[in-house]
Amino acid sequence: MIVQRLREIQNRHGFLPDKDLRELARETGVPLYRVEEISSFFPAFVLERTNPAPTVIRVCRDMACHLRGAGELLDPKKGLPALADKLSQETGKKVCVEGVSCLGRCDRAPVAWAERHPMPEHVHAWVYANKSRAELEQLVRTLATGGAAPPADDDAKYVPHMNATTPVEIDVYAREGWPRDYRAVKKFIDFLATLPRGLQRPPRDLGGRELDAFVKENHPLLAELKAAGLLGMGGAGAPAYQKWLDVWREPPGEKYVVSNGDESEPGTFKDREIMLRMPHLLVEGVILAGLMTGATAGYIYVRHEYLEQIHELREEIARAEQIGACGANVFNTGRAFPVEVFESPGGYICGEQSALIEAMEDRRSQPRNRPPELTTNGLRDKPTVVNNVETLAWTPFIVLREGTQYATRGWHVPGEGKTAGFGGRRLFSVSGDVKRPGVYEVPIGLPFRDLIESPEYCGGVLGKLKAIATSGPSGGLLPARLPLDPKLDEKKRAEAVARIAERSKNDAEVMDWFIKTYMPPGETSVDLLGVPLDLNFFRNLNSLLRLPVEAMLGAGLVVYAEGTDVLDQAVNFTEFYRNESCGKCIPCRLGSQKLVQIGNELLGSRATGARADGAAADVKEITKALQLTSICGLGYVAPIPLATVMSYFPDDVAKKPNGA
Ligand code: SF4
Incomplete structure (x- = not known):
C-alpha cells in the first residue's frame, strides 16, 4: 500500500513532495518515520529535499549501454551532464543528466529515460533507444528549452529480433490458432468438477516415489509440471513443480502466487517481450498456479520502467476478469482468484524473491535470511509461490499439450x-x-x-x-x-x-x-x-x-x-553491484565498493603493472568474505567479474587492448 502510493506520487510529480509524504502518513495511519524509511531506500524515489530537477534525462550506464559509449555520454566534463549544466544556466531552469541502472532495452543500446514535469496526462516517462550522441544532445536541448518531446521509442513500435523462421512455441494459442480463451484454466476446472470430494492433499509424511504416485493420481496436471522438468527461468533454476507442490501441501487458507517480473539484471530483457506481446500466457500461468496450489490471490510484480508492459498486463487482467478466468467467481465455480499488477518501486535487489516480498509488504527491499522458505512463509507470512515470468508463461503450453511434449x-x-x-x-x-x-x-x-x-x-x-x-x-x-x-x-x-x-x-x-x-x-x-x-x-x-x-x-x-577492453567492462559490472547492494550485509556494502576501487586501480596502473599481483590476492580475500557472509546472491557474485578477467584475460589487465 505505502510503496504503491509512493510510486504513484513519484510518477505524478517526478519526485516525492514532503507535503505528500506527511499526508500519506496521516491518511494511512502509518508513522511518518516508516514512510521516510521506505522513501529514502529506493533509488528511483527522489525526495523533494534533494532539490530535484524538473527535467531529468537518465542514461543507462550498464553492460550493453556501457559498450555503446554510456561512459563517454555521462562524462561530467565532456558529456551530456556538462551540456545540461550549461543549459541550466542559460535557461534558469534546472536540467539534470545522470546515470541509471539497466533500463531493460539492451538490444537497442544506448538507452535513455526522460521526464519533464509536469508530464502530459498518463505519460510517466519517455524512453529513447538506439540514439546517437548527437541525437541525445538534441534531446537534452529540446527538453531543456521547452520544446516538444520527440516521439519516444516505444517497445510496442519496435520490432524485436526473434527467431527468423522457426516458430516461437511458448504461445500455444498463436501456434494452434486458438482464441485466447484461457482454456488451460478451463481444463483444470473441468478436472476439478470430476472430483466429488475435491482435490485431496497428500498426507504429511508421504515422500519420494509414493508422493509422486499420489500426485499423479490425485493432481495429474500438477504431475505434468514434473514430467515437463520445467525449471525456474529467473536464474537459480529451481524446479517449478517443487514450489507448487510445497505450497499445495500447506494447509488450506491464505496463500499467494507472485510472478517475478522485476527483470533488472543487465543484459536480460526476455520477460519484457512476454509481458508486452503475450500477457495472456503470464496471466493464465498465474491463475493456474493459484488454482492448482489452492492460493487465494495472484500478483504480477513488474519493474516500473516497463511502462507499456504494465499497461498491457492490466488490460489483459481486465479481459480475463470479463470472461471469468479470474476475479470474484472463476468460470462460475464460486471460487475467487483476483490477479493484480504490483508496480515495483525500483532497484535491482527487488528481483531477489524475498526482497520483492519485502517491498510488497511496505518495507525496504532487503533480502531475508532463509529458511523459512517463501513456500511456507512468503507474502504476509503465508505460503507463496514466486515464479519468474517465463516459467509461468510456459505452463499453459504444458497443461494443454502435456509435460512430455515440453520435455522432448x-x-x-x-x-x-x-x-x-x-x-x-x-x-x-x-x-x-x-x-x-x-x-x-x-x-x-x-x-x-x-x-x-x-x-x-x-x-x-x-x-x-x-x-x-x-x-x-x-x-x-x-x-x-x-x-x-x-x-x-x-x-x-x-x-x-x-x-x-x-x-x-x-x-x-x-x-x-x-x-x-x-x-x-x-x-x-x-x-x-x-x-x-x-x-x-x-x-x-x-x-x-x-x-x-x-x-x-x-x-x-x-x-x-x-578490441573490447574487458577490464573496463568488468569494472563497469562491479560498479553495478556496488550501486545496487542493498547494504544489509556490511561485507557486501563495503566489499563491493572495495572491488570497484581495486578495478579502478588496475585500470590506472596498467602501464606499470604495479597493482596486478596484489589485486588478485585482495579479490580472493574479498570473495571469501562475501561468500561466507552474504545473505543473497548479489554479494556472492560481486567479485566474479574482476576474478574472471584477472584469470582469463591477463593481457588486458597488463595493457589496454589495441582499438579499445
Ligand atoms: S549480499 Fe548485498 S545485496 Fe544481498 S542482502 Fe547482503 S548487502 Fe544486500
Whole structure:
C-alpha cells in the first residue's frame, strides 16, 4: 500500500513532495518515520529535499549501454551532464543528466529515460533507444528549452529480433490458432468438477516415489509440471513443480502466487517481450498456479520502467476478469482468484524473491535470511509461490499439450544412434556485439555457436569473438576459449564422467560427447561456442574443468568482440553491484565498493603493472568474505567479474587492448 502510493506520487510529480509524504502518513495511519524509511531506500524515489530537477534525462550506464559509449555520454566534463549544466544556466531552469541502472532495452543500446514535469496526462516517462550522441544532445536541448518531446521509442513500435523462421512455441494459442480463451484454466476446472470430494492433499509424511504416485493420481496436471522438468527461468533454476507442490501441501487458507517480473539484471530483457506481446500466457500461468496450489490471490510484480508492459498486463487482467478466468467467481465455480499488477518501486535487489516480498509488504527491499522458505512463509507470512515470468508463461503450453511434449523439445547431441540431450525450450536475451541482438526461443542445450552465429538467431558476431558475459554481469566474462587444466588427463576426465553418471546417465552421455568433440587429447583449451546452453551442463562442466572461477549461465547473454577492453567492462559490472547492494550485509556494502576501487586501480596502473599481483590476492580475500557472509546472491557474485578477467584475460589487465 505505502510503496504503491509512493510510486504513484513519484510518477505524478517526478519526485516525492514532503507535503505528500506527511499526508500519506496521516491518511494511512502509518508513522511518518516508516514512510521516510521506505522513501529514502529506493533509488528511483527522489525526495523533494534533494532539490530535484524538473527535467531529468537518465542514461543507462550498464553492460550493453556501457559498450555503446554510456561512459563517454555521462562524462561530467565532456558529456551530456556538462551540456545540461550549461543549459541550466542559460535557461534558469534546472536540467539534470545522470546515470541509471539497466533500463531493460539492451538490444537497442544506448538507452535513455526522460521526464519533464509536469508530464502530459498518463505519460510517466519517455524512453529513447538506439540514439546517437548527437541525437541525445538534441534531446537534452529540446527538453531543456521547452520544446516538444520527440516521439519516444516505444517497445510496442519496435520490432524485436526473434527467431527468423522457426516458430516461437511458448504461445500455444498463436501456434494452434486458438482464441485466447484461457482454456488451460478451463481444463483444470473441468478436472476439478470430476472430483466429488475435491482435490485431496497428500498426507504429511508421504515422500519420494509414493508422493509422486499420489500426485499423479490425485493432481495429474500438477504431475505434468514434473514430467515437463520445467525449471525456474529467473536464474537459480529451481524446479517449478517443487514450489507448487510445497505450497499445495500447506494447509488450506491464505496463500499467494507472485510472478517475478522485476527483470533488472543487465543484459536480460526476455520477460519484457512476454509481458508486452503475450500477457495472456503470464496471466493464465498465474491463475493456474493459484488454482492448482489452492492460493487465494495472484500478483504480477513488474519493474516500473516497463511502462507499456504494465499497461498491457492490466488490460489483459481486465479481459480475463470479463470472461471469468479470474476475479470474484472463476468460470462460475464460486471460487475467487483476483490477479493484480504490483508496480515495483525500483532497484535491482527487488528481483531477489524475498526482497520483492519485502517491498510488497511496505518495507525496504532487503533480502531475508532463509529458511523459512517463501513456500511456507512468503507474502504476509503465508505460503507463496514466486515464479519468474517465463516459467509461468510456459505452463499453459504444458497443461494443454502435456509435460512430455515440453520435455522432448530440447536439443540432442548430433550423431547416429545418439539419444542423449536436454529437455524443454526457453528464451534468451542476447545483446552486445552481435548482428541481431534480440530475444530468442531455443531448444535447451543448443550450443552457443548456433545461437550466436546462426542467421536463425543472432546472425554472427560483429568482428571476432573475444568474450561472452553468460549470465548478465553475474558470471563475469568468459573467453572464446576456456583454458584446460593440463592436469586434467584422460583418467580424470573419465572419472568425472563416471561421477556424473551416478546422478544421470543422460548427462554423462552428453558430457562424453562434449569431451570427445571439444577436448581431444592434446587440446589445451575448450571452444566456448561449443558449450550447450543448459544450466545443469554448466554445473557439470564446472566440476569437470575445475575452472578458476565458476562458469554461470543466465537468461541474458552479452557478446564482446575483439578490441573490447574487458577490464573496463568488468569494472563497469562491479560498479553495478556496488550501486545496487542493498547494504544489509556490511561485507557486501563495503566489499563491493572495495572491488570497484581495486578495478579502478588496475585500470590506472596498467602501464606499470604495479597493482596486478596484489589485486588478485585482495579479490580472493574479498570473495571469501562475501561468500561466507552474504545473505543473497548479489554479494556472492560481486567479485566474479574482476576474478574472471584477472584469470582469463591477463593481457588486458597488463595493457589496454589495441582499438579499445
Ligand atoms: S549480499 Fe548485498 S545485496 Fe544481498 S542482502 Fe547482503 S548487502 Fe544486500
